[in-house]
Amino acid sequence: xxxxxxxxxxxxxxxxxxxxxxxxxxxxxxxxxxxxxxxxxxxxxxxxxxxxxxxxxxxxxxxxxxxxxxxxxxxxxxxxxxxxxxxxxxxxxxxxxxxxxxxxxxxxxxxxxxxxxxxxxxxxx
Amino acid sequence: xxxxxxxxxxxxxxxxxxxxxxxxxxxxxxxxxxxxxxxxxxxxxxxxxxxxxxxxxxxxxxxxxxxxxxxxxxxxxxxxxxxxxxxxxxxxxxxxxxxxxxxxxxxxxxxxxxxxxxxxxxxxx
DNA sequence: TTAGGTGCAAAACCTTTGCCATCCC
DNA sequence: GGGATGGCAAAGGTTTTGCACCTAA
Numbered sequence: 001x002x003x004x005x006x007x008x009x010x011x012x013x014x015x016x017x018x019x020x021x022x023x024x025x026x027x028x029x030x031x032x033x034x035x036x037x038x039x040x041x042x043x044x045x046x047x048x049x050x051x052x053x054x055x056x057x058x059x060x061x062x063x064x065x066x067x068x069x070x071x072x073x074x075x076x077x078x079x080x081x082x083x084x085x086x087x088x089x090x091x092x093x094x095x096x097x098x099x100x101x102x103x104x105x106x107x108x109x110x111x112x113x114x115x116x117x118x119x120x121x122x123x124x125x
Numbered sequence: 126x127x128x129x130x131x132x133x134x135x136x137x138x139x140x141x142x143x144x145x146x147x148x149x150x151x152x153x154x155x156x157x158x159x160x161x162x163x164x165x166x167x168x169x170x171x172x173x174x175x176x177x178x179x180x181x182x183x184x185x186x187x188x189x190x191x192x193x194x195x196x197x198x199x200x201x202x203x204x205x206x207x208x209x210x211x212x213x214x215x216x217x218x219x220x221x222x223x224x225x226x227x228x229x230x231x232x233x234x235x236x237x238x239x240x241x242x243x244x245x246x247x248x249x250x
Numbered sequence: 251t252t253a254g255g256t257g258c259a260a261a262a263c264c265t266t267t268g269c270c271a272t273c274c275c
Numbered sequence: 276g277g278g279a280t281g282g283c284a285a286a287g288g289t290t291t292t293g294c295a296c297c298t299a300a
Contacts, residue, residue: 001278001279002279003273003274003275003278003279003280005274005279005281007280012195015193015194017195018195020211021192021193021194021211022192023190023191023193023264024193024264024265025190025264037281038281039282039284041266041267041281041282041284042281044264044265044266045266045280047193048266051193054197055197056193056196057193057194057196057199058191058193058194059192059193059194059211059238059240065148065149065290066149066289066290067146067147067183068140068146068147068148068149068181068182068183068184069140069181069183069184070140070141070142070181071182072179072180072181077146078230078232081235086146086184087230087232089226098241098243101203101214102243105212105214107203107205107212108243108244108250109203109241109242110206110244111241111243112240112241112242113184113238113239113240114237114239115237116223116226116234116236116237117234117236117237118232118233119232120232121230124233125233126300127254128255128298128299129300130255130256130299132255132256148289149289149290150289162256163256164257164259165289166258166290167256167257169289169290170255173291190265191264251300252298253298253299253300254297254298254299254300255296255297255298255299256296256298257294257295258293258295259293259294260292260293260294261290261291261292261293262290262291262292263289263290264287264288264289265289266285266288267286267287268285268286269284270283271280271281271282272279273281274277275277275278275279
């Protein structure tokens with residue numbers, strides 16, 4: 001069972017109030033202003049709990065290894081959350097959404113990456 | 126200028142022939158069968174060169190730090206390749222594509238992540 | 251000849267974990 | 276009391292780098 005603590009609450013508060021997408025290190029620095037002797041390990045543990053609870057998102061898959069793909073053209077992927085295999089998703093890449101976004105926000109958009117998450121055929125529950 | 130070498134060729138060949146999406150470690154093991162005394166560092170350097178040359182893709186953003194997001198609901202992101210800032214992309218998340226993919230390949234699809242890459246307003250060339 | 255590449259090992263970096271004291275329920 | 280938590284520091288895993296020696300152009 002997950003128990004409340006001022007550390008976890010502080011971590012959550014910092015994350016909620018952030019407009020950036022902070023790293024664990026940055027969260028640590030912020031929370032330290034309120035709880036000066038909190039440790040980085042606690043921040044990581046707190047973030048993991050909050051993530052598991054569905055209260056925050058973790059972007060990307062840092063901490064896991066990089067995967068490489070011999071195909072250079074953009075294509076989409078499916079990652080099995082159980083066996084961690086990555087499958088290519090067939091089908092056309094929609095290049096128009098880059099342009100659409102560029103027009104909307106005025107940034108230069110080179111590409112996009114789309115990754116599906118779920119359970120592959122061998123890992124069905 | 127980039128010079129040819131049997132190491133880089135072997136790395137590229139392994140990656141081209143792989144149906145999986147290998148890790149650097151796996152590539153290393155494979156290439157070692159051909160060049161037994163190749164080092165892991167060389168594999169990393171070779172992969173980086175191939176990536177920079179646009180000949181292969183790197184999946185995910187491992188090696189960089191995790192970023193966290195106080196918003197729990199799925200939404201899309203834009204990552205500036207120069208300043209490395211991450212921006213939220215407004216607009217609806219298309220949940221139907223999960224279903225469509227699930228029907229097509231018979232996997233269970235929980236979610237998808239979409240990330241745009243480019244240059245933000247402050248980093249325009 | 252010489253800038254780029256390689257092997258090796260050490261360093262760097264991010265994240266997780268073990269241990270023990272502490273705090274709630 | 277006893278399981279959950281936290282601080283600290285050490286360990287772990289992946290990736291990068293320094294250095295001296297090669298090698299392709």
